[in-house]
Amino acid sequence: MQTAPAAPATTRGAATAPPAIELRSISKAFGPVQANRDISLRVAPGTIHGIIGENGAGKSTLMSILYGFYRADAGEILIDGRPVAIPDSQAAIRAGIGMVFQHFKLVQNLSVLENVILGAEDGPLLRRSLARARAELAQLARDYELEVDPDAIVEDLSVGHQQRVEILKALYRDARILILDEPTGVLTPAEADHLFRILANLRQQGRTVILITHKLREIMEITDTVSVMRRGEMTATLRTAETGPEDLAERMVGRKVLLQVAKAPAQPGPEVLRVEGLRVTDDRGVERLRGIDLSLRAGEILGIAGVAGNGQSELLQVLGGYQRAEGRVLLNGAPIDLTGRRSDGRSRRARGIAHVPEDRQSRGLIMDFAAWENIAFGYHDAPEYRRNAILMDNAAMQTACARAMADFDVRPPLPMLPARAFSGGNQQKIVVAREIERNPDLLLVGQPTRGVDIGAIEFIHRRIVALRDAGKAVLLVSVELDEILGLADRIAVMFDGRIMGERLPGQTDERELGLMMAGMAEGAA
């Protein structure tokens, strides 16, 4: 494939300078899987380049090659026009590459300063290193809006600040090329905006930024050029100004996709779920839910927006039956036991509550179980899956799985494959199929499309809306504001274990929700 010469309008007289990073025909295979095939890319210095693609498209593999975690089977890497070998991350750092991972690599109980110098100390005694780092951090903070208290302990910092520490670590090591992997997944909209200002400052100072994301909006907002990856290949490199979200989505998936769910107005029926004064205190005595009140009616999707970690998980866990709580929860007018011995996932399912958990890989599925075993998971004592009181009916489970796979377009439609052999989207389809096919009164859905490719997102959204249209109640928890705004009939925003307020999707916007997600009181905006 041809790569467009990447020299956007923003570069200042750099047209003749060699690219900051150039990849020539990089290929990498894991066994039979060709993760990267003949990838070539040129990123001009002082630009922000986006790499977009579905899960498994090979983005992470490519970046791991750049950072020395993997070695390419073939191909060349050039930094500033000079070929380099990157056998390990130390070499990457020496070559001027810095990486900010999706999951931060910080020592939680060390200070910011200590984290920054970790691995880059000047000598055996820390005093001088710390003093130098303190001065340099102050300078970086001024230059790039990267203010962080250098003496704060990392675990006390917000996620957004922890991310800044990661960026500071890279800059302290003099990274001229900064790679960020899905950096906004854990941020509030305001924090994301701040991050983009930092990135813009970095660009202005001549540093090069590579932004890996699956969010089309971010690509459009901040990047100068963008590459699309699909099935291990780089299918296009474009100037951002000359493309649009629909075009990029189509290039990612290989077919036209609907970015918005088509849905009719809700026809709310009687109240299905009522939550009153729900409180949860965790093992360390921290209150995670501080008195939640909610009401959810049949034929309605209630979206819970919020930054991850503000109590949404606990809310789902309480309703799903595996977290003790105080307060009152009524389902169809009858109370649910929140503390007793009979409060577990099994009793909840018996009451008609189905649950697509937030983390399908550690909760929703047994990854080593075959798909047919997973299709009964949680419902394995249902009469149709049992031959008698003791024996399971494996044949019935296999038949049910084949039917669900056909109905939910799970690919490949092989009930015998273990769950881990499916892509994220198809794993999620198995979970969603299992829960929706039980025809529940209330469906709890946590992060239904996390790590799910665009094509499957569209499918899962349609099935959730179809369940609503069948007169069922849906409680949707998601950190993706787009998803909440597109799916929910009502939106409740959670912050620090409380509901900050409710909005109707037609009468609010990302800005207002973002402020509420950051804990700004209602109306204070």
Added chain:
Amino acid sequence: MSASGALPRWADVALIPALNLVLAFAISGLVILAIGEDPVAAVRIMIDGALGSSYGWGFTLYYATNFIFTGLAVAVAFHASLFNIGGEGQATLGGLGVALVCLALPWPHWALALPAATLGAALFGAAWAAIPAWLQARRGSHIVITTIMFNFIGASVLNYLLVNVLRPTGSMDPATGRFPPGTSLPTLHDMAAALGIAWGRNTPANVSFLIALLACFLVWVLIWRTRFGYELRAFGKSERAAVYAGINPVRITLIAMLISGALAGMMAVNTVMGEAERLVLNAVEGAGFIGIAVALMGRSHPLGVLLAALLFGFLYQGGAELALWTTIPRELITVIQALVILFTGALDNMVRAPVERLFARSRGAA
């Protein structure tokens, strides 16, 4: 994009254990060479002694019976992600259960005594596993630590009981009196004779080998066909997911360990009732620990456990023959067994990784 699961099933269950064994035996051969003996002759003696006659088989199957029970015990716990290292203690207590049942009544016929003694062995073994299981499930005390400690406690309890309570008055031997004749189990010789087949006399293998085979089948049904087995495996793979599905971790941990302990305890039917016909100190003779190797090598599958138990039975009997007929010291047998455990258990990945790469490459080329 990991390379895991790159192996076809047959390679996982057959090829890898076979390669492990070949390596273990190769190094054993080098050790035998190093002490100035002939490895080929040694192998011949072992095979001849353990498998060459019905007499040899009579011992090999006797040992294998022990290892089947303890191997199944470890395997059931493995499926729940529990490492039951206490087979030794549970089998010790199982022996106590057998002895109490056998001494309680003047049993008229072994066919009555056998089910009762089996039940006694299972109950005592399960009871001995129950305390560590409860501590693990309710208090989070690690089951490896507690089951090890219970091995020592079990040995001491038996010592005390044999010396102070169960020893017949006037006997100098820390052992119970002889069991009544009605509890004497038919040996394979007796059973073969009933069918008109000639089988060597004076070997300890007895009817409990058939119980061990039955136990293999029942454990297979339990793990892959029952609802409890489904929950057990789900819990073993992911406790978080199991809790999401409404599976009670405390219940699974307790029941899995009770079954595990019961299986270990049932080993005593073979040794105490079938062979010694009285309860002596140290009747288990390390079979509880061999069970760990058997379960590892058998991939926690009952059929694998059966095959691995037969292998270790062969090593035990063949080793005894080796010590009898050559100047190779008895300790060398321990070395061979240790090498087999080392290669099949601890060093499994050393063989697995290159084999996986080989398969991945051949598939990539295809």
